[in-house]
Amino acid sequence: MKLFYRIKHFISKLYNFIKPFKDDRLNLFIFISIFLFVAYSAKLLSLSHFNRNFWIHLVEKQFEGAIKVASERGKIFDRNGIPLAASEKVISFYIRPTEAEDKELLLKILLRKPEVIKKYLREKGSLTPENVKKITQRLEVFSLISDEEINKAYEKKYTIVKVKGDNGKHKEIKVPFVWLKKDLSISRKKAFKAVSTALRIYYTLSGENRFRKKYPDLLGYISEFQRVYPYSVGSVIVGVTNKMGEGLSGLEFILEKEKVITGDTVLLSGQKDARGRVYLGKEASIFLTKKKGNNVVTTIDGNLQYIFEKTLKKYGEEWHPKFINAVLMDPYTGEIIAASSYPFYDYGEKKDRSFISKLNPRFITAPYEPGSVMKPIVIAAAINEGVVTKDTIIDCPANYKVGNKVFHNEFHGRNVKLRTWEIIQYSDNVGVIKVVQKLGKEKYYRYLKAFGFGSKTGIDLPGENSGKLRNWKKWRDVEFATLAFGHNILTTTLQLAAAYSVLVNGGYYVKPKILSAIVDEKGKILKRFPSIKERRVISEKTSKIMRRILTMVVEGGTGTGTKFQNFFVGGKTGTALKYDPQIRQYSKSKITATFVGAFPMTNPRYVLAVTVDEPKVPKNMLWASKIAVPLFRELSERVLLYERVAPDKREYILMKNGEIVSKEINQDFILKNGIQSSKISH
Amino acid sequence: MQSNRRKFAFLIFIISIVLSIAGIIFVYTGSYFYCIKHGVAPHLFALKQGIAFFTGVVISVLIYKYLDYRKLADRKYLWSLYGAAIFLLIIVLIFGKEVNNSKSWIFIGGFSVQPAEIAKVLVILFVSGYIKYKWYEIQSYPRIFAGFVVLSFFPVFLILLEKDLGSAMILSIVIFAILFITGLNIKYVLYPSILGAVMFVVAVITGPYRIARVKMLLDPAGYFHAPGKYNSYQLVQAFVAFAKGGLTGMGIGQGEQSKLLFLTFSFSDFIYAHIAEEAGGIGAGLVLLAFLAILYLGLSIADRTDEKLGKFMALGLTLYIFLQGMVHMGVNLGLVPTTGITLPFMSLGGTSLISMFIAVGFLMNIAKLLPKEEKINLRIMERGRYA
8 A cells, every 4th residue: 555655645646746847848859858868878778888899899909909110120241341231320300490480599619619619608697617618518419410401491381281181181380400410420319319409409598488499399309220231232133122121123032031031030019000100019019129130141252342343343334335244163163253244333323213223133144045155065065975076077068058047167168167166166966956957846945944944943043034945845846956056045144154064063053042050149050052963064073174175165166356375265156137027027137145154174263254235336236256255354353363363374495404393374363453472372 | 045146057067167167177188198199288178278277267157146137128238149149140250260071260469269159048048039129020920930930040051161060959959948938839840841851862862971970870880991082980980989988988098999090080079989998888877867967947038037038148159058068078979970079067168167167157157147936835834924
């Protein structure tokens, strides 16, 4: 009974509450508002309690941010420990000229005017000569910035930045920020001291409130790592980095890809805001340890590389060829000692439109038809197989027909008989065709493969091209004949150098390499790159014969241009007419001149391959013996001089008593370069 | 025992002051990071709001003490009010600067003011005075009604020219509510309302972006990453603020949505979501209840006054405050299409705050002049002493 009474009371109260006013129209507003209140509270509860997780999960990702902390990049050394690439901490100063109300004062501080410093100290009440000296010393850093640069920055006032506006169009915004001086190699501490002192003086003397300012940093600095190339050689091999410090080409690219040269990149997770800025908690940096990138030792010799680049540039500017390649290689270890490709990028040079093409290591990326340099390969294969010996006499008619094509010999209409080694010496096409026909297609193909043609050498540089070698089953007879003197095959300069290494080093194919070791920060060797003798291609005896044959080319054949008085040099020229797609036949004015050789021939230490593509010279000069041989001679002479190799040619004198005494020739070859002969022992 | 009239005045005053002080705190927590990012002192916005708050309180107390609202029935005052409102609105149209797609700001010296906010209150005062003055004619002659409509909707039209659709709608609803309460023939209110509703639908259908806004209101999550300008990014961020706050909130000053700059206008157009994030669903519910309380108190004043002018004014001003609050909260909660309406007393905006306190001052003034309530005392009745 009591309960019933209470309920009745409650309902009547509720009625009075809902209908509290005398005016019914006013009550209507209350009814509507109660309906609104219920709807609003329901939505509020749904958002902040029941459906809470749905909304938080929907945008979860927008709060996830991370900061990448990259460590210093490793150095790249040459074989003697000369840094070819290194990282340097640099400081860049900036200024906000329009934000300073008293521009004269800021200028005076930057110019380190003593009256300003004295005025500041007087205001501080500590004007002593010592303090003046101290503050002047702190501001000394600004002496690196010339007055002209300061004035220029003042005149520029703004940096114009392009920003995407709300309507999707790009608009330009003036930012009160001007670089004062970029990339100074000074310590961060010094820069900080100078900037903070300058700002303190400015705000004290001008009476401006720095907390009221939109940009309180009227003057500031930013520090970053910059990649420097102290020796500025080998841009084709070492490569470059972009402004962000990422490798773009060469070793910089490939070593970064293999994560050798880059140190630890630490990802610190934090909270990201709507503009993409990341805020880290304190705990994020506690366990922050990062390792510097490992250093890399290459097989390049910086000095020889410099010599190569200088020489290539000299000839390149004379001949204006499409490109010149030169690769110097150790035939026993496969180490590439110097390799260059003109035109190349000079570090510090302005990056113009040809910048990318100048970074191209064409000795591995640009395959071409090598021409007669392939002939020694044919002869080596034939001798190794026992098809011919070096003294087998081969009939070389003036006209020799293969399929529907007639080949001519080098003797202008005379039928001759040549020994095998003389074919190389005179570079006779008919002779080599006859030898290769004796050898057979399949064997020749196998030998070419074994010499490394048609497949990548596997050198640690990006962009290598494998060249082109079709399967022997697809060779037609004419094609097979032309293959004997290096047409219908595409090779790179490095492949040629590797193949000639086989000819002179005793018959092994050695994999070319450019990296010799990975060294950590403290100098501990982490990894060595051993020389790999991949396979035996020809016998040691054949190799010895080939050395003699190649030497005879220089001593009395097409390569006499590189004959030295005191060294035995061996090699083979190659003049390949270039196929011109416009006239659909081989052009007579465009050639690729090649010379591949080794020296000193008694015990070959170096294999040097030189390629000159499309030199623009008079027609009578369009022969490898006129183009590639002089270049080879200059390079080899300078290598021999630089490496102080003892001469291997000897003079033989018949004594009166009938004995034959051998004597070294031209001993002062080295002595004139200031080296005592006693130091050189062979 | 405190008399009823003083109780109403006191309660409305206390609620508005509490809301304003809370508003200053939330404006500070919502804006200091924004201020730092824009290179001004972090407390700048809160300080401006505080100054406006004190000015507003002083003005409201002055109105309460020294003014008699009944004098506004005088034609002279009435027309000068109207003239002042029109003058302010036209000044805004001429000298106003466009901020966030609506042209309502005037910069005088270092101050930025929104004269339209004051003008809206003046319009409400004028309309209630005018109806009191001519309510019989309005009711009887359609021509005079039409003239009244033109007269009172001219300021609304001016506000529309300033591209402030939300405010214009609120003001017209308030004007019709005052008409409705006069006991006017229901046709006069119903037909224009139907017409307005039809026009609203037509506007939604013709304007493609309006359709998009309605659509994204129905499915905010689906339109979160919609391409173009009409995505529900802001709305979803407001929802996330509610969700992050939960029921108890993250704590005053701990809100992340505003500090990570995801919730833009966390101190003006989206302050309710910001309050919900920091003070939780409970705090947000209290704000909602406060606005209901203002409505209840204001309607009570309207109910109890024996003066027609007082009734109209109390209703108009109360509804103005309440509706603006409800629309703001509705936008934040995703119940009303997004328009830039600030939360009365709480959002940043000195002129708006002062205009609200002018309204509160008039409400208090009306409450002060309520007729004395004679309670029937049974004991006195028994003795036969009642008059």
